[in-house]
Amino acid sequence: MPRRTKEEAAQTRAVLLSTAMRLYAERGVNAVSLKEIAAACGVTHGALYWHFRNRDDLLQQLYLVANHPFELQYIEQRQSAKQDPLQALQDYLLGVVRVFVQHPEACQAYRLFFASAVPVELATLQPQIEEDLQQIVEHIHYFLKQAKKKKQLRKKLPLNPTSEVLAGVLHSLVQSVVRMPPQQASIEAAQLLSGILLDGLRA
The missing domain is CATH 1.10.10.60 (Homeodomain-like)
Structure with missing residues (x-):
């Protein structure tokens, strides 16, 4: 042969x-x-x-x-965050959701590695998975920190817990895409929800 x-x-x-x-x-x-x-x-x-x-x-x-779009979307929005951090944050959230809507292979990767608690068969990957999940929180924290500097946020808004909550919302949005056939409605729903949440944070 x-x-x-x-x-x-x-x-x-x-x-x-x-x-x-x-x-x-x-x-x-x-x-x-x-x-x-x-x-x-x-x-x-x-x-x-x-x-x-x-x-x-x-x-x-x-x-x-695997296609993990969080880091790429963060990098794409960092420059925009210097002008309008909250808009950059919303674009980051929507950009992540859009990737999962448009790329089925990204949904497969998320379903396997991120959709639930790390199973025992992925134990060797657990430190990397946990680190990458924490980075998502840090991405959001960066945008909020920039927004605070520009006085876009409500006074005394705690950045750390807010970052955790928004990361949880992002994961919920992605899971809704992963569980159902990708559709444009998912992006529209994400845009509406993220807009409502970020309006609530504004000064």
């Missing part, structure tokens, strides 16, 4: 990752074997182990390549 090219190997790896993400997100990690993932991709069990040492390695690689 001829040796596979690097391009063919990369393509097989990508198919293994996308198939594993889909099956794990649909049924849960413990309900899907590595042999089943290999069969669904049309490759041998051994071929999967050529790309990934074990299930933990596969999950680690899935987490690394």
